Amino acid sequence: MRRRTPPAPAPLPQRQGVDPVRVRLPLDGGWATVADYLAHRLPDEVGDRLAEMVQGGEIVTADGPIDAATPYQPGASVWFHRDLPAETPVPFPVELVHRDERLVIVDKPHFLATTPRGSHVVETALSRLRTELDLPHLVPAHRLDRLTAGLVMFIADPRARGAYQGLFRDRLVHKEYQAVAPYLPELEQPRTVRSRMVKERGVIAAREEPGEVNAVSRVELLERRGGLARYRLVPLTGRTHQLRLHMSSLGAPIIGDPVYPVVLPPVAPDDFSRPLQLLATTLEFTDPITGRELRLRSRRTLAAWADQPVMADRHLLEC
Known part of the structure; x- marks a missing residue:
């Protein structure tokens, strides 16, 4: 049986077994910077943390971390990790x-x-x-x-x-x-x-x-x-x-x-x-x-x- 080619790996590693989030920039976008788009697209997910994430190199493209001035590039992708929620451990084994x-x-x-x-x-x-x-x-x-x-x-x-x-x-x-x-x-x-x-x-x-x-x-x-x-x-x-x-x-x-x-x-x-x-x-x-x-x-x-x-x-x- 024919097997499909595996997807290209994300430029960020997993964190505690959790994949990074991938966000694709729309082809018809008119934002000046990537950070402007993320503030518009994900206000509840990045919110007040956006500036800190950008400054800390936590948001990356295939070419590396973005900064506050990274220009918006239609069709490109960025990756980052959401802050993990506080979770109660489930005390049973898999x-x-x-x-x-x-x-x-x-x-x-x-x-x-x-x-x-x-x-x-x-x-x-x-x-x-x-x-x-x-x-x-x-x-x-x-x-x-x-x-x-x-x-x-x-x-x-x-x-x-x-x-x-x-x-x-x-x-x-x-x-x-x-x-x-x-x-x-x-x-x-x-x-x-x-x-x-x-x-x-x-x-x-x-x-x-x-x-x-x-x-x-x-x-x-x-x-x-x-x-x-x-x-x-x-x-x-x-x-x-x-x-x-x-x-x-x-x-x-x-x-x-x-x-x-x-x-x-x-x-x-x-x-x-x-x-x-x-x-x-x-x-x-x-x-x-x-x-x-x-x-x-x-x-x-x-x-x-x-x-x-x-x-x-x-x-x-x-x-």
């Missing part, structure tokens, strides 16, 4: 499940974001792995919600990014999850949930509405314990929050979900006492480069089910 020269597959804990976003930057699986494994070019092949634990694939070889990301784009990866949620005796099992989901930018909760189906999930009861049940969930599409919303719409919201069916007030950053009971247990795919069949299993368990005897489908959790 466990390595599989590693070769192209792939890194890990078992992510609850509460750890997959990639930097918003207030979660250094405390993410990607930043940790880049630093701990000394793999600065590592990128995700897909993403897992911060509150969801389980298997996540990363790509170590930049030349192979297209091949592995294409597996998820073309739905060639079989993924399974397990969840603990209320037991509903009237719920026909197994069943396939189909709906139209809408997730608006800046709105935490997705919603369902009439229209063409774009989200499909398979739900199967594995075990019951009193008023709770353990379910196998198989997403046949990849919408944000799909499994969480579908379980809630069935009347069985996943235990520990702070968004569905109701958005709850945020908890303290150091409160890890109520993890979402959703675990990405399975990744199965054919390696597009080697042709090898890979079948990987999470070693994690869900806390709400941890006191159970040997599970009826124990083979799902074995590697």
